[in-house]
Amino acid sequence: MDFFRSIPVWIAAFAAVFVTGGRDATAPQRPVEPDSLPLSVHVHVVASGLNVPWEMVWGPDNWIWYTEQSGSISRLNPKTGEKQLLVKIDEVYRHRSLGLLGMALHPDFPRKPYVYVDYTCKKDSAIATKLVRFTYRQNRLADPLTMLEIPAHTGHNGSRIVISPDRKLMFATGDAVTITNAQNTGSLNGKVLRMNLDGSVPADNPIKGSLVWSWGHRNIQGLAYGRNGILYSSEHGDAVEDELNIIRNGRNYGWPKVEGFCDQPNEKAFCDSVKVTEPVKAWTPTIAPAGIAVYEGRLFPEWKGAILLTTLKEADLRVLKTDAKGESIVSESIPLDASYGRLRAVCVAPDGSIYVSTSNRDWNPGSGFPKPEDDRILRITRGTQADLLARKAQSQAVTDNVSNGARLYRQYCASCHKPDGKGVAGTFPTLHGTQQVKDKDQFVQIMLNGLSGKITVQGEEFDQHMPAMSFLPDESIAEIGTYVRQSFNQDLDPVSVSDVAKTRIK
Ligand SMILES: [Ca+2]
Ligand SMILES: [Ca+2]
Known part of the structure; x- marks a missing residue:
């Protein structure tokens, strides 16, 4: 064998691996890539000039329905960029992280044209969180019906609303900065609540006559159903231990006694005496996780069943792949980095494209943000390998020049x-x-x-x-x-x- 003559071939093969991320450049496109190498994405701005689009829902009309924190509910035609205001809720009290937050549409929409939202409002000197049902007719939302009202505070008001496969309304509330709320099953703060779509208490809830489904939550910011009817939540920790949880009937998620896993001496003592459900993933340093959606589209077949997660602090979009049952996280990649600032909500279109909203006009903007065009709704589709390599080189240059103290x-x-x-x-x-x-x-x-x-x-x-x-x-x-x-x-x-x-x- 002519060993020396084979070297250039070997170098060429290595170069192909390096440049194309593990595939033969002449092979057909759309390879399955290793988890360590994020897929390349292309970003297109669909809407700009918004003010903290907090929730986005893909409607049966193929428009994106979205809330803005100051109290507007609108819909956006993702093809044309046309925006249509459906209602401005005057009683919304916006302050710091408070305002109009979560939203869900009735599963039988448009036959039952109901839109569920939650927001904070002032009640004399106190603050309350309201869950309200609106009715859609003739391009307007009208007839607000208050379904639930609970105490709120200047922070930690959650929230997200989703409809379960068995047609219950799941409502994630924050602990309202009251340290005793989350472990107190008599309080509706720091919980995931479960109710019938008319607001009544389901007969099969874990505590008879109570809306409480799970407890021990600090401040849930993302809620989505995935495979096998699994409900995932993203949750803000305090200084450490942001969490991704699987929400199950009657479970205790630990806050404020346990942050992240049961791994500190005082936490172990608590977990020995009380059954605590640990997160499926925790992040320290914290990332401020926000909206989540489970991906089942065709555009990124590599991500089928994965959890898409937007983050505020790290200002990125993450892809958390799960095992086949959806019960554990097997990898994490970041296909979209900090280019657009804080990211709040995420939803997936029927064609598999992904929409994320920025949150740069909220109470805690990042350095250099907001930009004049903020806030924005972005459409994410497949990008090229060249885009990916350019972004990797850019982020490497940033980290190389940073001291440990700066990091x-x-x-x-x-x-x-x-x-x-x-x-x-x-x-x-x-x-x-x-x-x-x-x-x-x-x-x-x-x-x-x-x-x-x-x-x-x-x-x-x-x-x-x-x-x-x-x-x-x-x-x-x-x-x-x-x-x-x-x-x-x-x-x-x-x-x-x-x-x-x-x-x-x-
Ligand atoms: Ca927890
Ligand atoms: Ca811990």
């Missing part, structure tokens, strides 16, 4: 204080030139223990909970502290590991 800051701090450290006026304090950062002992103490209640920073008062980061090792706290003190401020010395260790012991 950790981005993972744990930037979603509030922003990548430039300047925060959000009135909501998240700046880290530039503030006394809390200049005073190193105080700064380390805040990073370790977090903050709650009112704090004054450079003459401005903030009332925002900051989670403790004591779960990070001393080295990581020191790297974040050094990054903040030296990147956003001048002439401040670094934070050392011993600075952190001595404060942690106190």
Whole structure:
């Protein structure tokens, strides 16, 4: 055998693998690709100039029905981009994450032309969440009928609404920032609720006479049915452990006693005494998961049965492939990165194209957003290998130039204080030139223990909970502290590991 003459052939074969992602360039298109290599996608802007399109539902009219956080329900013709306002709900109270949120259409639409939505509204000095049914006629939504009203708060109000295969309305509520709600089955906050489509309590709910279906939830932001009638939820953790759960009848999902899996000593003690259902996936650092949809389209056959997940903090679209039964996650890929900012809702068209909405005009915009054309609804179809390689090269260049402190800051701090450290006026304090950062002992103490209640920073008062980061090792706290003190401020010395260790012991 002529070994040396075979080398160029081998190099050529290697180059083909490298350039085309594992397939012969002369082979037919549409190969099945390994999970580690995300499929390439093409993005087309279908609608712009929106204001936080919070939920999207593919209607039987082949239009996309969508809510906007300030109180509008509209529909969008995805072919022409035409938008049609169906109703503006005047009593919607929008503040931070509050407003008009989830929506579902009656499964017998248009014979039963009912649209279910939930939103927050003011009741004197209190805030309430309402579940309301509208009736569609002559291009308008009218006759609001309140089906349920529960307490709300300035945050953690969920929510999502979906209709189950057995035609029940499933309504995910947040814990309304009240730590005792989620484990209290007498409260309707921090739950997945199940009701008949007329609002009555199904006879086969786990607690007789109660809408409660599952409990121990903090703040569900995504809800969708998949194979075998499995109901998935995405859920926001606090400082750690965002979750993807499978929601089952009468189960306890742990919050606030358990975050993510039963893996800490105090969690294990709780899980030994109370049956807790652990997530099928958890994310630390957190990603702020939002809308989910289960993909059964033809355009991406590689994704059949997979869970599509949009994220706010990481501003991406993820594909979570499951096992054949849909009961565990076997891979995660990110076909759409942070190019369009925060992503909120996702729905799949009958032709298999995927629609996602941006959320850059919400209370917590990312650095560089919103753009003038925000918010947008995007259509995602198959892209080319060239698109994919260009995007990989671009993201590699970004990560290569980042220090460990900058990377950790981005993972744990930037979603509030922003990548430039300047925060959000009135909501998240700046880290530039503030006394809390200049005073190193105080700064380390805040990073370790977090903050709650009112704090004054450079003459401005903030009332925002900051989670403790004591779960990070001393080295990581020191790297974040050094990054903040030296990147956003001048002439401040670094934070050392011993600075952190001595404060942690106190
Ligand atoms: Ca949980
Ligand atoms: Ca845990």
